[in-house]
Amino acid sequence: MINGVIFDMDGLMFDTEKMWASFWEPALARLGLTYKEGLAEAARGTAGETTREVVRKFYGPDCDAAAIVDSLHAVADEAFEAPVPKKPGIDELLAWLDENHIPMAVASSSRERSIRHHLDNWGMTHYFKAIVSGQHVARSKPDPEIFLLAAKKLGLPPEHCLVLEDSYNGIRAGAAGGFVTVMVPDLMQPDEEMRRLYTAECASLFEVLDKLKKGIL
Secondary structure, eight states, X not given: XXXXXXXXXXXXXXXXXXXXXXXXXXHHHTTTOOOOTTHHHHHTTOOHHHHHHHHHHHHOTTSOHHHHHHHHHXXXXXXXXXXXXXXXXXXXXXXXXHHTTOOEEXXXXXXXXXXXXXXXXXXXXXXXXXXXXXXXXXXXTTSTHHHXXXXXXXXXXXXXXXXXXXXXXXXXXXXXXXXXXXXXXXXXXXXXXXXXHOSEEOSSHHHHHHHHHHTOO
């Protein structure tokens, strides 16, 4: 039985994954570096030291990975000043969960300031009992730590929480933590690994809402 819902943010609630992918090139250029193909995909859904480890794999162990990631976030902060596009169905899903007194949390690899900025811009912050960012955990997705912390803040065991994710690393984290894990694909379509890991796949948040109303999830 679903007693709580944990949302990823980028690519799930907001149409920002394409934007993040585009930030790498100018962020690297500010440091005199060129973008290497595959970096955006490898870093998607990660945070903190995990992101820095990805950067080191592409630019070498002696690169200033922290400076590169800081440059990425500086580019993002500039781009995200205005409200970003919402994913179809997010308003309807949040309203229904709220009406049915199902507590919600955001568990995103993004920085807390960025999460709150996006939520505040669309007047969504009040829906969430907890906001957990990549800054709040030692290990980012695909480790389940961020989802386990969100579930703890909701006061619920993982098996009674629905995790909504679009990224491979997010699905891996949800499955590893024992959550009811649903993939709502964005830039990445499910492969055989994802199909083995997730509980279900939904084409949109509207489909998630429909399955919840019907008791399928």
